[in-house]
Amino acid sequence: xxxxxxxxxxxxxxxxxxxxxxxxxxxxxxxxxxxxxxxxxxxxxxxxxxxxxxxxxxxxxxxxxxxxxxxx
Numbered sequence: 001x002x003x004x005x006x007x008x009x010x011x012x013x014x015x016x017x018x019x020x021x022x023x024x025x026x027x028x029x030x031x032x033x034x035x036x037x038x039x040x041x042x043x044x045x046x047x048x049x050x051x052x053x054x055x056x057x058x059x060x061x062x063x064x065x066x067x068x069x070x071x072x
Contacts, residue, residue: 003065004031004063006034007032007059008030008031008070009060009068010029010030010051010067011029011066012026012027012029012065012066013026014027028069029052029054029059029061031050031051032051034050039060046062047063049063051066
């Protein structure tokens with residue numbers, strides 16, 4: 001999945017309730033363009049993507065933590 005394009009919509013996997021912690025609902029985000037000058041060389045970060053949430057927040061997440069919802 002390392003060739004995911006910027007603009008692809010994803011959904012993070014939710015977590016069920018366990019051990020006194022409440023459940024976490026799945027959350028949607030969008031893959032944004034990787035910038036070598038900011039994020040470092042892409043070759044060193046295989047499988048990692050920068051994602052943006054609806055509220056504008058950004059996160060670097062590994063592709064085993066989400067699924068593709070819409071790949072435009």
